[in-house]
Amino acid sequence: MSTWLLSCNPKKFDLEGHRRDGHVLSSWTVVRYASEVAAGDEFALWVGGPDAGVVAYGSFTGPAEYGQPDLRYWAEDPGPRHFVPLVVDKWLDLRVPKARLASDPRMTGATILRQPFAGSPHRVTEMEWRAVREAIEVSEGADPQWDLDPGDKIRRVDLHAKYGGSSQNGISPCSTTDNILIFTAPSSGHQHGYFDTWNEDGTFHYTGEGQTGDQKMVRGNKAILEHAQLGKRLRLFDGARGTVRYLGEWTLDTEEPYTEDQAPATGGGDLRKVIRFHLVPVKTTITAPEVEIGQDYVAPDETVVPAPITPSAPDPDLVGRNLSTHRRLQNLLAAEAKKRGLAALSPGASDPDFDLAWRDDESRLTVCEVKSLTPANEARQLRAGLGQVLDYQDQLRGRASEVTAVLWVEREPSERRWTDLCQRVGVLLAWPGEEDLAFHGD
Incomplete structure (x- = not known):
């Protein structure tokens, strides 16, 4: 069994466009060694240019055959040529850069580095193939030169x-x-x-x-x-x-x-x-418990109006009138927490995207979702807020000894059932004028 590097000149063949359009790569042109490539041979696919490197690997499924290429992705007609059938085992999420291989002494004699414009494929020695495979493993797995863990x-x-x-x-x-x-x-x-x-x-x-x-x-x-x-x-x-x-x-x-x-x-x-x-x-x-939850509260600017968000935005509170109301409610609640001697928190980068949180003297964490309400969106906002704060509570339970969930809304809901529903699932539903409920959980 032999090993090969197939090469692609992006100026001649639009490999990215071929993939973007959903085509499965099932063959590749070869201008050398057409009689030597065979089923079972392994290959790596090399893309040239300023950011040259390995982008995929796989194996051949048969001998080379002669035919006319599909011209849709060629810059110009290359004419009839040999094709080797293949299967791609993996497209790499991270390209193996040319510099990584060029710095490996085992690749000193590799023709892809010495003669990059030679016709495809390039024969790869056993030693060179080990170097290529090890570089691929680095791209697919953890970088052995990186020694920081999340949270460090x-x-x-x-x-x-x-x-x-x-x-x-x-x-x-x-x-x-x-x-x-x-x-x-x-x-x-x-x-x-x-x-x-x-x-x-x-x-x-x-x-x-x-x-x-x-x-x-x-x-x-x-x-x-x-x-x-x-x-x-x-x-x-x-x-x-x-x-x-x-x-x-x-x-x-x-x-x-x-x-x-x-x-x-x-x-x-x-x-x-x-x-x-x-x-x-x-x-x-x-999600490690030793990673501190939250950071000092960062008050959102109530006057900033962002560009319109698409209808698929997950949270209606992020558009229009709702945005300024949401931020005002959130900032007022944070100010109330500070007035009561509590540390108001915004989410840290490792936390779920809650609106506000605080800790009391007993180290109990309270996580809060804020929702504006209008007659037209009340039910939708309450459903969304309840689901969000339950999700935040669940994600944070492993990192705090006790987590209380608060849904803070613009006004008292028009239907009593929302208060009863929140009570049944262990969420404190409160609004301006009911601050004691939010902060003491009575």
Whole structure:
């Protein structure tokens, strides 16, 4: 059995378009060794260009055959040629970058590095194949050079000394390691119009860089968008200065990697276009009990009106009149908590996206969901709020000895059954004028 590197010139064949249109890769053209490739041979697929590297691996299912290619994805007609049938075992989420293989002494003689424009395939020796497979294992698994676990804290200066990147930017691509370090910090980000959001499904929307004017897909933003093609891992941190906390490895949503929104410029200036990257955790977010819940309360700006959100937005409280009412209710409740000597909390980066939480002297945690109410949306808002706060309570139970759930609404519901329902499931339903109920649970 032989091993091979199949090569793709993206200027000649649109492999990304082929995949994006849903086609299954079942064969590949070969201009050399057509009589030698055989069923059972293993291959890795190499894409050339500025971000060259390995993108997939698999095996051949038969000998090469001669025929005419499908021209839809070719820049020009290559004419009849040999094809080898194959099956792809895995498309890599992270490309194996050329630099990683080029730094391996076992690849010194590899023709893909010495003669990258030679016709496909490239014969791979047993030693070279081991180097390729080990590099693939690094891309598919944990990076052996990374020794931080989710929840670990580190001084930012030490982080960059170890892994590279700039200590001045919120998005920090590393030239010495295969990482892009990104930092989220509501306390400092909001002043620049960076409103990062944690979503109920565990995803995270991260605002790109650029404090004034419309954000563009350049520099750090471009690095995030192309991280998989670059073979770089996205490492998210809570905090921007001093000591930061590692929140794990993330990747972009493959179906919708980003959207464009509006936010004020630095210092509350005019609205401008911002990029919001849709991040998905590579592994489950941290839930370890030793990770502290929440951070000092960050009051949302009641005057900021975001761009319209699509009808599929999970929370109607994030649009229109509901938004300012929601924020006002939330800020007033946080102020009431502080007046009673309680520590008001916003969710930390490892927490579910609750609106507000607080602890009493006995270390009991109370988690709260806030909902605006109108006659038209009352039932829908109460259903949504009840489900959300029960979900938050359930997620936090493993990290606190006792968790109380509060649903704080704009006014008393018009139907008594909502109070009874919340009581049956152990949720405290309260509204302005009933603060004692929310804070004492009587």
